Amino acid sequence: xxxxxxxxxxxxxxxxxxxxxxxxxxxxxxxxxxxxxxxxxxxxxxxxxxxxxxxx
Numbered sequence: 001x002x003x004x005x006x007x008x009x010x011x012x013x014x015x016x017x018x019x020x021x022x023x024x025x026x027x028x029x030x031x032x033x034x035x036x037x038x039x040x041x042x043x044x045x046x047x048x049x050x051x052x053x054x055x056x
Contacts, residue, residue: 011046 025045033041033049035056042052 026043026047028043028047029045030052031043033043035041038054038056039051040053040056041049044050
């Protein structure tokens with residue numbers, strides 16, 4: 001339950017703040033997860049890996 005509340009708070013924070021301000025959510029924020037199909041995937045504020053750019 002505590003983890004679910006934390007993730008909901010991170011989602012709310014992501015809606016309110018831009019990525020630079022919300023970058024303190026998780027230590028891995030903006031670190032490369034992997035490259036696939038020429039796209040870079042990086043960690044987002046809540047720790048989810050998302051597509052960030054078109055070059056690897």
